Amino acid sequence: MLSGSRNLIFVGMPGSGKSTVGVLVAKRLGLGFIDTDLLIQQEAGSTLQDIVNQKGYLALRHIEEEVLLQLNVEKHVISTGGSAVYSEAAMQHLKNSGVVVFLDISLDTVVARIGDYSLRGISKRPEQSLVELYQERSALYSRYADIMVQGDALSQEQVSESLIDQLNVFGKDVP
Numbered sequence: 090m091l092s093g094s095r096n097l098i099f100v101g102m103p104g105s106g107k108s109t110v111g112v113l114v115a116k117r118l119g120l121g122f123i124d125t126d127l128l129i130q131q132e133a134g135s136t137l138q139d140i141v142n143q144k145g146y147l148a149l150r151h152i153e154e155e156v157l158l159q160l161n162v163e164k165h166v167i168s169t170g171g172s173a174v175y176s177e178a179a180m181q182h183l184k185n186s187g188v189v190v191f192l193d194i195s196l197d198t199v200v201a202r203i204g205d206y207s208l209r210g211i212s213k214r215p216e217q218s219l220v221e222l223y224q225e226r227s228a229l230y231s232r233y234a235d236i237m238v239q240g241d242a243l244s245q246e247q248v249s250e251s252l253i254d255q256l257n258v259f260g261k262d263v264p
């Protein structure tokens with residue numbers, strides 16, 4: 090189904106483990122690692138929180154789309170930010186380069202892991218509740234995912250194991 094794919098692209102809510110589990114998986118599979126949040130910060134010359142505070146959440150989504158569309162790597166785990174899925178063009182570009190993994194966690198787990206989300210540079214409409222954001226995003230993550238790991242009850246190592254098992258079972262050719 091995904092013959093020739095060479096990257097593993099992580100999507101999911103903030104706190105789902107894209108950045109931390111991404112590194113573990115890259116080490117296990119002998120892949121490189123990129124966190125696109127850090128590329129955005131380099132490109133913008135400021136933190137994600139500052140972009141949201143000073144320019145607004147749509148500015149963050151715009152820079153994110155540009156950075157993702159410029160990405161041209163092979164044999165990497167690519168950990169995206171939680172709002173990457175708002176760009177259809179960027180997601181198609183990423184999907185063309187590999188296997189998209191949705192790290193799924195419940196809303197309760199999001200809240201438990203990220204704490205005060207107003208301090209975390211979340212890209213959302215100011216009046217949008219976290220529940221609404223969660224529902225809107227869940228549909229988008231599922232739409233683009235090739236593989237899903239439900240991580241509420243799993244340690245980071247277990248999420249990594251579960252993903253690698255699925256790659257083996259389904260014959261996804263990474264690397």
Ligand SMILES: Nc1ncnc2c1ncn2[C@@H]1O[C@H](COP(=O)(O)OP(=O)(O)O)[C@@H](O)[C@H]1O
Pocket residue numbers: 101102103104105106107108109110168202240243244245246248
């Ligand atoms: N499976 C897990 N179990 C417990 N804590 C986790 C798990 N995955 C991630 N975390 C913790 O949640 C927080 C957010 O993880 P992070 O990798 O930054 O997520 P994301 O990049 O998806 O926002 C970190 O403190 C991390 O250690």
Ligand SMILES: O=C(O)C1=C[C@@H](OP(=O)(O)O)[C@@H](O)[C@H](O)C1
Pocket residue numbers: 101102103104107108126137138169170171172209210211212213
């Ligand atoms: O979900 C979001 O709107 C965001 C998630 C963040 O990344 P993580 O998902 O890695 O926390 C980062 O891209 C930015 O602060 C916006």
Ligand SMILES: [Mg+2]
Pocket residue numbers: 107108109126168169170
């Ligand atoms: Mg992250």
